Amino acid sequence: MSAVKVDALAAYAGTYQKQLIAQAVNGMDVAQDVTVLPGIKKATQFTKLTVGSILKPFNSTHQPTANALQYSGQILEVKVGKADLLIDTDDYRQIWLSELMKAGVNPNDIPEEKFTWEQVMKAFGAELNNTTAYSGVYNASGNSAIDVANGFGTILAAAITETKVTPVVTGAITLADAVEQIEAVYKSLPVVYRNMNTVAYMSFNSYDSYCENYAERFGTQPIYNQFGQLYLRHSAGKCLIKPVTWMGSSGRVIITPKENMIMGTDLLGDANKINTVPDVWTLKAGIAMAVGFQFRDLSAMRVNDIQ
Numbered sequence: 213m214s215a216v217k218v219d220a221l222a223a224y225a226g227t228y229q230k231q232l233i234a235q236a237v238n239g240m241d242v243a244q245d246v247t248v249l250p251g252i253k254k255a256t257q258f259t260k261l262t263v264g265s266i267l268k269p270f271n272s273t274h275q276p277t278a279n280a281l282q283y284s285g286q287i288l289e290v291k292v293g294k295a296d297l298l299i300d301t302d303d304y305r306q307i308w309l310s311e312l313m314k315a316g317v318n319p320n321d322i323p324e325e326k327f328t329w330e331q332v333m334k335a336f337g338a339e340l341n342n343t344t345a346y347s348g349v350y351n352a353s354g355n356s357a358i359d360v361a362n363g364f365g366t367i368l369a370a371a372i373t374e375t376k377v378t379p380v381v382t383g384a385i386t387l388a389d390a391v392e393q394i395e396a397v398y399k400s401l402p403v404v405y406r407n408m409n410t411v412a413y414m415s416f417n418s419y420d421s422y423c424e425n426y427a428e429r430f431g432t433q434p435i436y437n438q439f440g441q442l443y444l445r446h447s448a449g450k451c452l453i454k455p456v457t458w459m460g461s462s463g464r465v466i467i468t469p470k471e472n473m474i475m476g477t478d479l480l481g482d483a484n485k486i487n488t489v490p491d492v493w494t495l496k497a498g499i500a501m502a503v504g505f506q507f508r509d510l511s512a513m514r515v516n517d518i519q
Contacts (some may be wrong), residue, residue, distance in 0.1 A: 222488040223327040229486040236337035242345040242458040249292035252476035255289040290504035293360035297497040345458040379517035390421035413466040468513030476504040
């Protein structure tokens, strides 16, 4: 690699690091599927106020109900993940050149440094999406994407173990019974949440089983709304069925409002950054990004018993 290419790579990262970090976040499917909080520096608590039974017949004596107000809440904590790279664009050059050979491509639109960094950030975001978001188990001494932060699946499994969440017993989602199994999870929701817009998050395996089982049972395709979105039977169009990439092949079904599943990051803060150090023929680069996942309210969802 020439010194000019090394300098161009370093300059591009320095000039566009905020855009590159945002590109990695926005390119993650999970960031589109849940609610993103972009300004989490370290941790934030989602305060929940539960008001007990307080109504009674009137009399002139003040009789406050003991412990009527109970405060609780989940804590969203972000952890910083990193990638250390030694970039030699000769490794990317053949792929880059193949892009330039496509019809209608202007070489000035995708210079090699732009192409290289976009590919790196795409891979960075893909690891967070495919591994960390659901299956992550935080381990400060770890060395892979699964160690960066606790994912939704890990948080949920701990909540079930601690009896904070009681799963609906469905067994593995199967082609023969998927409709009944997934509807059982939905019907267990408190009425207040059944009257709200919710999302049934599941793997593509479970989604396929639901669609095929529905067609077999009822001789027709599942129900879609005017936007082409599949929604759950008996939900009056309020519960969308959402197959997601970040749950992998999990058999878990999570039904909750979208606002209850949170991804936190420090999108514009100092924790998210790209540092570069030009070497003789290569570029040393480091990417750091803060990320965390949490449920805002554990009582605002229902899940099945398969991890």
